[in-house]
Amino acid sequence: MHRTVYDEDHESFRQTLRAFIDAEVVPHYDEWFQAGIVPRELYTKLAELGIFGIEVPEEYGGAGIESHKFTAIQYEETARAGVTFGGSGVHVLLALPYIKMLATEEQKQRYLPNFVSAEEMWALAMTEPGAGSDLAGMRTTAKRDGDHYVLNGAKTFITGGVLADRVIVCARTSPPRDDDRRFGISLFAVDAHSDGYTVGRKLDKLGLRTSDTAELSFEDVRVPVEDLLGEENQGFSYLGRNLPSERWGIAHGAYAQAEAAVRFAKDYVQQRTIFGKTVASFQNTKFELAACKAEVDAAQAVADRALEALDAGELTPAEAASAKVFCTEVAHRVIDRCLQLHGGYGFINEYPIARLYADNRVNRIYGGTTEVMKTIIAKDMGL
Ligand SMILES: Cc1cc2nc3c(=O)[nH]c(=O)nc-3n(C[C@H](O)[C@H](O)[C@H](O)COP(=O)(O)OP(=O)(O)OC[C@H]3O[C@@H](n4cnc5c(N)ncnc54)[C@H](O)[C@@H]3O)c2cc1C
Known part of the structure; x- marks a missing residue:
């Protein structure tokens, strides 16, 4: 099925970001992983790339784009490479909507230029x-x-x-x-x-x-x-208004991780040989990966639809909760099955599937747990 959410500008941004990740993140990631933190310098480089200003109005130094699609591509590309940008996801996804929605003109002038340049994270x-x-x-x-x-x-x-x-x-x-x-x-x-x-x-x-x-x-x-x-x-009503975008972000990130897991597993099983043949040649492997692919396709459709609704200002709290439950539960199942296909190597942090497995676990907890999401959906159903 043809994916309709992105246009040429998005795809060109994807290529730029992919090159940045390959050059500036992947070579250092093991070191950052061991240190348990990324260097502050990464944020300065992301700012230079224009990442933090995409959704900031032009008068404050941003690109003035009212869309989360570039953020979605960041989730897809970091997952694809098996890396993250440290804690900087919250800078744009969590904090910016509050500044845009609530800050006075004086506050925007004071906060946003430093936000865009990463001088203030x-x-x-x-x-x-x-x-x-x-x-x-x-x-x-x-x-x-x-x-x-x-x-x-x-x-x-x-x-x-x-x-x-x-x-x-x-x-x-x-x-x-x-x-x-x-x-x-x-x-x-x-x-x-x-x-x-x-x-x-x-x-x-x-x-x-x-x-x-x-x-x-x-x-x-x-x-x-x-x-x-x-x-x-x-404050509580402001939280209620912004939580749907945070939950969409988690849903989209989870879908992207599941898709990356399938790719990691597919590559792995094609080169791993046991009993004189590749792991890919077992019927179980083919069926497992086919089932995972079907789930990922469904999660992509849900995440994309939620993204379009969010950009249109129409994503309701219950719809965001629903997308979060679906995509994060799919990712949980898919990443686990893809790790299984790696055998013992899937348990070793050197392999991206192991890190993905651990990284993904929190998606069903933060931004509101799966159980809390279900209470929101049930209430919306009149239950
Ligand atoms: C890595 C990480 C990063 C985070 N980042 C941030 C951040 O940047 N900013 C921030 O403010 N917070 C952040 N959080 C917090 C996160 O949002 C909370 O952990 C989450 O909302 C759950 O709250 P809790 O941990 O207190 O669990 P609890 O609320 O104690 O929940 C315990 C259990 O009870 C269940 N439960 C709760 N209510 C109900 C109910 N009504 N019905 C049935 N079961 C229920 C839960 O689903 C869960 O299984 C982060 C958490 C983690 C782990």
Whole structure:
């Protein structure tokens, strides 16, 4: 079936990105993998390539493209090469929509040029040790004190948290209402170099090892009122509006990983010889890969359709949840079956399938777990 989401500009961007990954990422990736972080210099190079400015309006130094298709291609090309760009995915996919939606003109002028040039890398801090799926239970507070808010609390699992310069922190500015637990949360663009702002442990993860996932803590951090994003107490509704794009991103990334897994497995089984013949020659191998291919085709169709709907401003929370569940569950099954075809080598990190297996696992957890996605879909069904 002919794929219709991309045009010539997208394909030319794909070639540029592929060449960049081959030259600037693949040769160093093992070293970054062992270090558990990418060098900051990678972000500067990505900025020079124009990656961070694609969706930023031209007046702030970007290309002004209102589409997630270039981001989709980044997922496809990094998966294809068996690499990631560290924690920088959150810079554009998670943080930028909030800046575009909520920042005042003065804030956009202050934030966006440095965003595009990677002088300021951004992250998004919602999750707390006691508040993951149940975000309304967050305990970080921001109390108004003159022309500042005073921030106290802690966040965990923050992607990009080590290298971030500015973090969108969700905090309680008012207690919840009896009839609405979600009321009272506000968003702040917090300068990560402020006094009292501490980057805690870089978490030692099963996968996504080059992405710096950190704990953050805030002790009397003074945040100027000029860094409040949107209206006070309305943060939860902003989260609700932006989570569909994050969930589409995870869905698309998972589909791309599944597709890459099939390619890795196909290449492997064609060159691996046992019992005097290639692993590819066994009927089981052909059937396994054929079944995986069929699942990947279906996931691609779902991810592409969600992408078109997102670009059109029509992707509903339930549709995004549905795409996330489907694509991440497909990826989970497909990558596991492709790893199996590698035998013991599939368990060795030197082989990209092993890293893909570990990297993919979190797709069913972050951005909202599969179970939470199902509650959103069921509610939309009137259940
Ligand atoms: C590598 C990584 C990167 C992350 N990056 C970020 C980030 O950049 N910023 C950020 O803010 N957060 C981030 N997160 C946090 C992530 O979004 C949360 O881990 C996720 O939302 C789940 O929350 P939790 O871990 O507290 O699990 P819990 O909420 O404790 O869930 C535990 C279990 O309970 C189940 N459960 C929860 N609610 C229900 C329900 N209603 N019905 C049935 N079962 C339910 C869950 O599905 C899960 O199986 C990241 C997490 C990881 C692991």
